[in-house]
Structures are given as C-alpha cells and as structure tokens.
Amino acid sequence: xxxxxSGMFMPAQTVGTVLCCICGxxxxxxxxxxxxxxxxxxxxITEGLIRHAAIVYCPECHSYLQPPRTWIRGLxxxxxxxxxxxxxxxxxxxxxxxxxxxxxxxxxPHSKRLRLRLRVQAEALHGAILEQAHMVELTVHDRxxxxxxxxxxxxxxxxxxVQLRQLVQHRxxxxxxxxxxxxxGAAVRAIRIxxxxxxxxFFFGSRSHATKFVDFINGVAxxxxxxxxxxxxxxxxxxxxxxxxxxxxxxxPVCREDLICLPPKLANALGNLGPLVLCTxxxxxxxxLDPLTLRSAFLDANQYWRAPFKSLLTSRQLVxxxxxxxxxxxxxxxxxxxxxxxxHAQVARITDFGKNDTMFTIRTxxxxxxxxxxxxxxxxxxxxxxxxxxxxxxxxxxxPETILVKKSYxxxxxxxxxxxxxxxxxxxxxxxxxxxxxxxxxKRNTEYEEFLRDLEENPEMRFNISLYRNKEYQPxxxxxxxxxxxxxxxPLEELLADLDLSEDEGNQNxxxxxx
Amino acid sequence: MAxxxxxxxxxxxxxxxxxxxxxxxxxxxxxxxxxxxxxxELADVIPVVKTSIAGTRIIGRLCAGNKNGLLLPHTxxxxxxQHLRNSLPDGVVVQRIDExxxxxxxxxxxxxxVALTHPDLDRETEELIADVLGVEVFRQTIAGNIxxxxxxxxxxxxxxxxxxxxxxxxDELSTLLQVPLVAGTVNRGSEVIASGMTVNDWTAFCGSDTxxxxxxxxxxxxxxxxxxxxxxxxxxxxxxxxxxx
Numbered sequence: 001x002x003x004x005x006s007g008m009f010m011p012a013q014t015v016g017t018v019l020c021c022i023c024g025x026x027x028x029x030x031x032x033x034x035x036x037x038x039x040x041x042x043x044x045i046t047e048g049l050i051r052h053a054a055i056v057y058c059p060e061c062h063s064y065l066q067p068p069r070t071w072i073r074g075l076x077x078x079x080x081x082x083x084x085x086x087x088x089x090x091x092x093x094x095x096x097x098x099x100x101x102x103x104x105x106x107x108x109p110h111s112k113r114l115r116l117r118l119r120v121q122a123e124a125l126h127g128a129i130l131e132q133a134h135m136v137e138l139t140v141h142d143r144x145x146x147x148x149x150x151x152x153x154x155x156x157x158x159x160x161x162v163q164l165r166q167l168v169q170h171r172x173x174x175x176x177x178x179x180x181x182x183x184x185g186a187a188v189r190a191i192r193i194x195x196x197x198x199x200x201x202f203f204f205g206s207r208s209h210a211t212k213f214v215d216f217i218n219g220v221a222x223x224x225x226x227x228x229x230x231x232x233x234x235x236x237x238x239x240x241x242x243x244x245x246x247x248x249x250x251x252x253p254v255c256r257e258d259l260i261c262l263p264p265k266l267a268n269a270l271g272n273l274g275p276l277v278l279c280t281x282x283x284x285x286x287x288x289l290d291p292l293t294l295r296s297a298f299l300d301a302n303q304y305w306r307a308p309f310k311s312l313l314t315s316r317q318l319v320x321x322x323x324x325x326x327x328x329x330x331x332x333x334x335x336x337x338x339x340x341x342x343x344h345a346q347v348a349r350i351t352d353f354g355k356n357d358t359m360f361t362i363r364t365x366x367x368x369x370x371x372x373x374x375x376x377x378x379x380x381x382x383x384x385x386x387x388x389x390x391x392x393x394x395x396x397x398x399x400p401e402t403i404l405v406k407k408s409y410x411x412x413x414x415x416x417x418x419x420x421x422x423x424x425x426x427x428x429x430x431x432x433x434x435x436x437x438x439x440x441x442x443k444r445n446t447e448y449e450e451f452l453r454d455l456e457e458n459p460e461m462r463f464n465i466s467l468y469r470n471k472e473y474q475p476x477x478x479x480x481x482x483x484x485x486x487x488x489x490x491p492l493e494e495l496l497a498d499l500d501l502s503e504d505e506g507n508q509n510x511x512x513x514x515x
Numbered sequence: 516m517a518x519x520x521x522x523x524x525x526x527x528x529x530x531x532x533x534x535x536x537x538x539x540x541x542x543x544x545x546x547x548x549x550x551x552x553x554x555x556e557l558a559d560v561i562p563v564v565k566t567s568i569a570g571t572r573i574i575g576r577l578c579a580g581n582k583n584g585l586l587l588p589h590t591x592x593x594x595x596x597q598h599l600r601n602s603l604p605d606g607v608v609v610q611r612i613d614e615x616x617x618x619x620x621x622x623x624x625x626x627x628x629v630a631l632t633h634p635d636l637d638r639e640t641e642e643l644i645a646d647v648l649g650v651e652v653f654r655q656t657i658a659g660n661i662x663x664x665x666x667x668x669x670x671x672x673x674x675x676x677x678x679x680x681x682x683x684x685x686d687e688l689s690t691l692l693q694v695p696l697v698a699g700t701v702n703r704g705s706e707v708i709a710s711g712m713t714v715n716d717w718t719a720f721c722g723s724d725t726x727x728x729x730x731x732x733x734x735x736x737x738x739x740x741x742x743x744x745x746x747x748x749x750x751x752x753x754x755x756x757x758x759x760x
Contacts (some may be wrong), residue, residue, distance in 0.1 A: 013681040022702045024728035029678040035702035126704065 037132060044121035045097065046134040053089055053140045055114070060148035070146045078104045086116060086138055097122045098130065114138040127212035129197075139249035146392065157202035158191050159232075159244055160210035164217065167314065171444070173251060173282075174200055175451040177221065178428050180464040180475045182458075186216040187428065194431040207245045214247050219284055220464075222301035225249040252287055252304055254279050257318075257405050259379045261388045262288075266307055275394050278405065279311070280336065281460070287336055291365045291403050296335045296343055312388055318377040320408055321347040326357065328367045337460060343367030347402060364404040375438040378404035422450070423495050424470040433449035456489055469495040517719040517734050520552045526702045527710045527720025531666070533575045533620070534713040534720065536627065536671075537582035538603050539563045542572040555647060560744045564602040568595055575713060576620035579664065581627045584608035584647035588617035606611045610647045614640045621664040624709065626671045629692050631655045631663045654693050658684065667696075670716050673736040675699050675708050697736045699728055718745040 017026040019470055020035035021041075027035045034042070035352035056065035063071040064085060067315075071224060075082040087102060098121045116136045124130040150157060166173050177256040181187050187202060189209040194201045204210040217223055258279045267275050273295060277288040284299040345364050346369040352358040360382065370376060378388075382401035391397065455462055519616055522531040523544055531542040532553065539725060543565050548549060553563050568577045569590035582618055587596065588650050591611050601607050616622050622633035629648040632641065634680065641652050657666045658677040666677040667688075674696045676688065687755045689696045701711035702722040712721040714737055721733065 011683055014683060015678065016682045016698050017684060018678040018700065019728050019732055021700050021729050022729075029698070033678055033700040033706065404702050485678045 030128050032124060032126045034128075036130075037125055039128060040132070043124040043130060044229055045124060045130050045132050045317055046120060049092065049120070049134055050090060050136070051134075052137050052139065052140055053086075055086065055089055055145050057140050058145040058148055059142050060152070061142055061468055063145060064335075065143070065145070065468045069148075076137070077109060080387050082114075083116070083188060086114060086136075090101060090136060092120075098368070105135075108324075112140040112142075114140060137283075158205060159242070160204045160247070161245070162202045162204070162210050162213050162217075162247045163199065164198070164202070164249045164250060164251065165196075166253060168184075168253050168255060168314065168446055170255075170314075172447065172451055172454070173221070173255060175448060176461070176465075177217075179425055180220055181216075182426055182428060182465060184216065184293040185368070185467045186213055187284065188211075192431060193428055200430070207243075210247055214249060214438070217249060218301070220254045221305050222254075222282065222299075223249050224305045236352065242375045252282075252286065252301070253305070254282065254309075254311055255314065256280065256282055257315045259403060259405075260288065260309065260386055261312045261390045261394070262442060263307065263309055264393050266309065267394075270299075274299055275397060276312070276403065278403065280338070289335065290366065290402065291341075292363050293333070294330070294333050294340055294365055309390060310388075312386060312391070313384065315405075317384070319380040320350040321378050321402065321404065322350055322353050322368045323374045324374055325349050325372050326367065326370050329363070330367075332368065338364040339368060341367030343370070345370065345404070347376070347378070347404070350375070360401045360428055362400055362402045362404070366407065369407045370404075375408040376404045377406050377408045378402050379419055406457075422470055422489070423467045425452075425455075425465070425467060454510070467495050516706035516719075516741055517721055517737075518552065518556060518724045518731050519725055519730075520549065520754075521596060521723045522549045525688065526705075526724045528575075528722050528727075529708075529710040529713045529722050530573050532713050532720065532749050533578055534715045535716075536598060536715050537561055538585075539695050540578070540599075541565050542574050545569055546573075553720070556720075562602060564599065566599060566602075573743045576618050576710065578666075579619040579630075579698070580607075581625050581648050581650065582607070583627065584610060585618055585650040586623070586637055586647060587611045587645065588619055588752065589613045590617055591656055592671075606648050609624075610643065612640055612643050614652075614680055619664070620709070621662045624664045624667050624669065626692075626694070627671055628671065629653065630690070631657075631667070631688075633661055633663060655688065655691070657688070665707050665709050668697070668712055668714055669694055670714050670737055672716055672738040673697070673723075675701070675709065675733060675736055679706070679708050697732060697738060699729060699732045701725055701733070703729075 017029050018029045019025070020033070020038055021029050022034055022038040025035050032039050037402045040364045047424045051340060057063070058065070060069060060075060061071070063073040064075050066085070072085065075085060083102060083104060087099070091491070092099060100121055101119040105117055107113050110239055113139070116134065116138070118134045119131060120134055121129055121131045128451065144152065149159065164177070181389055187193065189204055190213070191205055192203040193202055204213065207229050214225055227245065228248070229245045231241060231425070234244045256279055259279050260279060262270070262273060262275050262277060264275070267273050273288065274290040274292055277290050280289045281287040287298055287306060311493055325346040327344045328343055332339050332341050338390060343364055343366070346361050348359045354469055364370070364377065381399045387411060389448055410455050441503060455465070520528055522528060522542065523546070531544070531549065533540040538561050539553055541563055548561070548703050550565060557563050566575045566748065568587060569592065571577070577588050585599065585603065587609065587746055589611060596609065596611055602607060616633060616636065622636060624631045625648055628650055630644055630648060630652050632644065632652055632654055634654045634656060636654070644650065645652050657663050658679040659672060660666050660677065668675050669692060671694065673694050674692060676685065676696055676698050677698050678698045680698045683696060685696050699747070700706060701708055703724040703726055705711050711725070712719055712733065717739065718738055719733055719737055721730065
C-alpha cells in the first residue's frame with residue numbers, strides 16, 4: 001500500500017481461482033482453501049456456546065433477576081434493554097467469538113420462552129473467518145422478588161412511622177397541615193395514615209421516606225423531633241439488622257390568634273416586647289405581635305423550643321364584642337405582609353350589650369377593619385382567671401381589659417349557614433379510629449367549619465393550599481347582591497378546576513387557573 | 516503416479532525427502548516405512564539414499580538439487596558430504612556452499628532447466644547455482660512470499676504454486692519457467708506446497724492428508740498419469756554415459 005501511495009507502478013493483481021480441496025469446486029482462494037460450504041460442514045464455530053439458559057422474572061413487579069441479588073425493572077418485552085440483558089446472561093466468550101447481530105424471534109408471551117437469533121463470527125482453521133447463525137432459547141422462570149414477597153406476606157408492613165403531635169384542644173393545625181401535605185404531595189409514599197389522639201400517624205415503608213416527610217414538616221411548622229428505633233429481626237450471618245423507626249414530632253402548641261404572655265427572659269431578649277403578645281402567623285417560625293405597641297417579632301423553631309412557653313388564652317376563649325366607637329390613632333403600619341392601624345375603641349361584650357352598661361375603652365391594632373357597629377372577637381382579660389406562671393413572674397404588669405383579635409362576621413354568616421360554598425378542599429385518606437373514647441364528632445365538624453371559614457377570611461392562609469371549584473354549588477336565587485356588606489369569600493380566580501378524568505362524561509381537564 | 520505417504524505420522528513429506536530425476540534423498544526415520552514407500556516406487560530406476568544434513572532430518576528444506584547437481588548448506592558435516600558423494604551417481608555434482616541463508620530448500624526451487632531463488636541470495640551463490648545445477652536463475656517472489664522454495668514445486672512438466680498467486684503472476688512465472696503452472700493446495704488446504712509434496716518428472720509423493728481433488732490437480736498439472744519412468748531414465752542414462760565416454 002505504501003508503494004501505491006508513493007506513486008510506483010503496481011501491476012494489476014487479479015485473483016485467480018483455486019479448486020476447493022475437499023469438493024473440487026472452483027473458488028477464489030481463502031485462508032482455509034476450502035469452499036464455504038465445505039468449511040461450514042467441517043467447522044462449527046458455535047460449538048461451546050450455550051443454547052439454553054434460564055432467567056428469573058417477578059410477575060408482581062415485572063422485574064428480572066440479575067444474580068446474585070439485583071432485580072432490574074423496566075425491561076419491556078422485545079426491547080433493546082431486554083436484549084442486552086439476555087446477551088449478558090449468555091456469557092459469550094469474547095476472546096474467540098465476535099457477535100455481529102442479535103434479534104428476538106417472536107414467541108407467545110405465555111409460553112415463558114424467549115428466543116434469540118445471534119450471528120457470530122469466529123476464526124476457523126488457518127485464519128479464515130466464518131460467520132454463522134446461532135439460536136438460543138431462554139426459559140423464563142417465575143419467582144417473586146424479595147420486595148414483593150415481603151409486601152405479599154404482610155401488606156401493612158411499615159418500617160418507619162412519623163407521629164405528629166400537638167398538645168392543644170383543637171385540630172385546626174392538622175386540618176391546615178392536611179391541606180399543605182396534599183398540595184405538596186409529601187405523603188404519597190405513606191403506606192397508611194392514621195388519626196390518633198392529639199395528632200396523626202404516618203406509616204412509611206422505608207426510613208428515608210420518613211426522613212423526607214419530617215424534613216417537609218420541619219419547613220412548615222415549628223417542631224422538635226426525636227428518632228428512635230426498635231429491632232425487629234437480625235440476620236446473624238450477614239449482620240443485617242431490621243429496625244422499625246419512630247420519629248416523634250411535636251408541634252409547638254402556640255397557634256394563630258393565641259394570646260401569649262412571654263416569660264420575662266424571652267420578653268427581654270426580644271427587646272422588651274410587651275409581655276402580652278398575639279400570635280399572628282405560625283409557619284416554621286412563630287410571628288408575634290404586640291397589639292398595644294404594634295411591634296412584632298419572629299421566633300424560629302429552635303428559639304422557641306429552647307424555652308418553650310404555652311399560650312395564655314386560645315381561640316376557644318374568644319368572646320364576641322360589639323364596637324361602639326373607634327378612633328384611629330396612628331397611621332397604617334405594615335408588618336409581615338399585613339397592615340395594622342392603631343386605634344382607641346370603645347367596646348362592649350355582646351352578652352353585656354343592652355343588659356348593662358359595662359364598656360371597655362381599649363387600644364386595638366384593628367383600626368383599619370373596625371367601624372362602629374361592627375362585631376369583633378377578642379380575649380376578655382377583665383373576667384378571665386389566669387393561672388399562669390409567667391404572668392406572676394412579671395412584676396407590675398397591668399393587664400388590659402380586652403384585646404381584640406379579629407373582626408367577626410357571625411351575624412351575616414348565620415344567614416349563609418347551610419348553603420354550599422363555591423369551593424371545596426380535598427382530604428387525605430385517613431384511617432379514623434371510631435371506637436376510641438372521647439371522640440366527639442360534632443365538635444370535629446364545628447371545628448372543620450371554623451377552619452373552612454378561616455380559609456375564607458385569610459388570603460395568606462390560602463397561599464399554600466389548593467382549592468378546587470365545587471361542581472355541586474348552585475348559586476341561590478336570592479342573589480348575594482342583596483348583602484350590602486361584603487362577606488369575605490374566595491374569588492373565582494383562585495380556584496383550581498378539579499381534574500376529572502372520567503370517561504363517560506368525556507371531560508378533559510379544562511383550564512387550570514392558578515393564581 | 517502420485518502416492519500418499521506419511522513420515523512418522525507427519526504429512527509434510529517435502530520436508531523429509533528430496534526427489535529429483537536422478538536420485539532421491541530420504542531422512543532417517545524411526546521406522547522404515549517411509550523409506551520403504553520410496554524404495555518400492557523408485558528402487559529399480561534411481562538410487563534412494565538415506566541421509567541427514569547437519570545432523571537434522573529436515574533434509575528436503577536444507578538442500579536443493581536437480582539431475583545435474585546437489586547443493587548443500589555450510590552446516591553439512593564432512594561425513595555427510597562424503598556419504599552423499601559416495602552414494603549418488605557420478606554425474607551428480609555435490610557441492611557445499613557458504614550462504615547466509617542456509618535453508619537452501621526454502622530459498623531455491625528448481626527443475627532441470629530453470630531455477631527460482633530468494634531475492635536476497637548472494638551473487639556468488641547465484642553463480643554457483645547456475646554452474647552446479649546448470650540452470651538459468653531468476654529471482655522471484657510467489658504471491659508476495661520471498662521463500663520461493665517453500666511455496667512452489669515444479670518439475671520439467673509442470674508446476675504447482677501458492678493458491679493466492681494472482682493470474683498475472685502465474686502468467687509471468689509460467690513464461691519464465693516455460694512450464695504450465697497452476698495455483699493449488701496440498702495436504703487438505705495447506706499453502707506450503709513444497710513441504711507438503713515432492714515431485715519429479717514421472718512420480719510425486721504427497722502427504723496423506725491430501726484430498727482427492729488436490730491429488731487430481733497434482734496429477735494433471737505434473738502430467739503423471741501416463742508417465743513412464745523407464746523412457747525418461749534411459750534418456751538420462753544415455754546422456755550420463757555419453758559424458759563419461
């Protein structure tokens with residue numbers, strides 16, 4: 001070849017014909033000097049290649065076993081990956097034989113046989129390379145893989161549980177968390193969800209799923225947690241230990257709209273925040289607002305749990321007031337996304353109104369909402385009996401008589417009671433233990449109603465929650481335009497169209513109107 | 516006639532024997548069967564001599580000769596040289612030559628008139644060949660191989676060459692050698708022709724692996740079917756006797 005490239009004259013070389021040494025047919029010479037048929041009849045290059053092999057398949061999870069212990073999923077019948085897998089199982093001698101082509105021959109799926117046709121090239125005698133077709137039949141054996149056996153043997157088998165607890169008298173937090181979890185899909189890997197006294201239990205199949213869930217909760221609520229494990233079984237020979245893991249998560253008992261008296265140390269640390277504060281928002285940190293000075297502070301989970309405190313009064317102790325007079329005192333202040341206006345107000349308890357003349361003059365932070373004649377909910381410190389250690393700690397503390405918390409739409413809402421809402425929320429699939437003592441269904445329902453009302457009134461609470469349009473809602477003939485005062489309701493733009501994949505209605509998902 | 520033979524279970528007959536029109540050299544084998552085949556075929560026509568060269572048995576590949584002479588490598592011992600001089604007919608010149616390429620059987624292929632040699636052979640050796648063997652010398656390659664003595668075997672009637680020889684090469688060689696040539700194999704597809712067989716004008720000996728096809732090719736190209744040894748040898752004897760007288 002070099003001579004040709006250097007320009008020298010190379011005479012033409014025609015290949016002559018020789019006789020095959022076995023059968024005498026004329027053929028061009030090859031290294032074996034036998035015609036192809038004679039060579040093929042004498043030499044079998046597929047000698048030593050296996051013709052039958054077995055592979056193991058799990059019918060439950062459709063995976064194939066790669067010995068000794070790996071199960072491979074996602075191998076579709078007659079796919080490239082399955083072909084590669086079968087070829088690996090055949091253990092072709094790579095030194096001697098070269099694989100040129102491989103394909104599946106179609107077999108019935110229920111025959112439990114896979115057939116391959118391979119074409120291999122190998123060197124026959126004297127260096128001639130021969131190509132030959134080779135058929136392999138693989139028998140498919142059914143066997144449940146380890147995970148499926150375990151799942152079949154005990155379908156409720158969980159190995160990690162997250163126990164969420166909050167030691168308060170209501171379940172509002174859990175209703176809210178349920179919606180959050182649904183929105184973010186944090187509990188998709190949970191095997192089972194069970195309701196328990198003061199909280200919820202989430203059961204998971206593996207510890208990592210549980211850890212992920214705990215991390216999610218850590219990001220949305222101020223929690224502290226601990227992790228424990230219990231030995232279930234122990235394989236001595238390979239030193240494998242099977243545990244059941246338990247994550248005990250405690251959510252802080254401070255809730256939104258709670259009145260709190262801060263312990264003196266904490267009040268000092270927060271810059272002498274008035275010992276009485278309202279909790280305005282609870283996410284993974286607690287937002288506190290001093291209603292008398294409009295100062296606010298944030299406590300994050302670590303700070304809270306270092307020196308935990310309880311609420312003085314909770315929203316169950318809210319009392320209804322009617323506002324007699326209001327005088328705005330300061331300008332609008334924006335704190336943490338909401339605005340407040342300091343005002344002086346004259347209020348009277350609804351129970352007192354009309355019966356006696358008890359009135360209170362108080363300072364309130366709801367100046368922007370209240371007008372004379374409005375109803376408001378607040379804490380009645382005047383008549384409350386406080387048995388709190390922290391209050392006693394503060395010397396020379398003068399308690400205001402009332403602290404207003406929010407505006408009440410009770411009167412107007414009583415008209416609307418019983419009518420359906422335009423929106424609805426989804427629920428988690430929980431197991432509820434109906435036989436345990438102390439369950440009060442009516443109380444649950446009222447609490448749930450209040451939660452839904454809360455959602456209506458607070459746009460910031462709706463931020464992380466998916467609300468769906470209620471198809472069953474029919475607007476009543478008595479139009480709501482008759483109501484002069486607007487009751488807070490959720491605008492239509494915020495609702496998501498519920499994804500309906502039923503085939504009979506032919507309903508494809510319509511617009512997904514997200515905020 | 517072509518005969519199939521084995522030397523101690525090995526089919527490479529051309530390695531262990533040298534056959535010309537005037538004499539035949541045979542290696543010393545463990546059993547006498549090899550020798551007896553040659554003897555039964557050739558005894559009353561030409562002398563069959565058992566020998567070794569340089570103490571080895573691969574005599575066919577170490578020496579080159581025709582009816583006029585025999586060339587031996589420089590490794591031949593004096594006793595072997597003397598033995599050969601004594602055993603061969605007087606008309607045959609036995610000469611030991613000094614050549615770097617000592618496997619003369621692999622380097623030189625000859626009949627009674629023409630010789631093909633290895634392209635790297637010395638000038639003096641070439642002249643010696645021309646003198647001793649009385650042939651015309653051509654430096655050639657066969658199918659790209661320089662060991663012409665291994666890859667072709669030819670007699671005065673025809674020749675067999677390496678199967679991969681192209682048609683142009685065949686034509687060229689044929690013109691040089693003035694005999695018909697064919698490309699073929701011996702010993703069931705072996706390309707090393709001269710090791711697999713040894714031939715003269717009326718008979719040939721092939722390895723026992725040679726197939727019937729190969730045998731028929733050999734017989735047809737060397738024209739062995741109707742060869743009558745006596746006529747050829749008588750002609751030779753006449754010429755030999757003439758020279759004495």
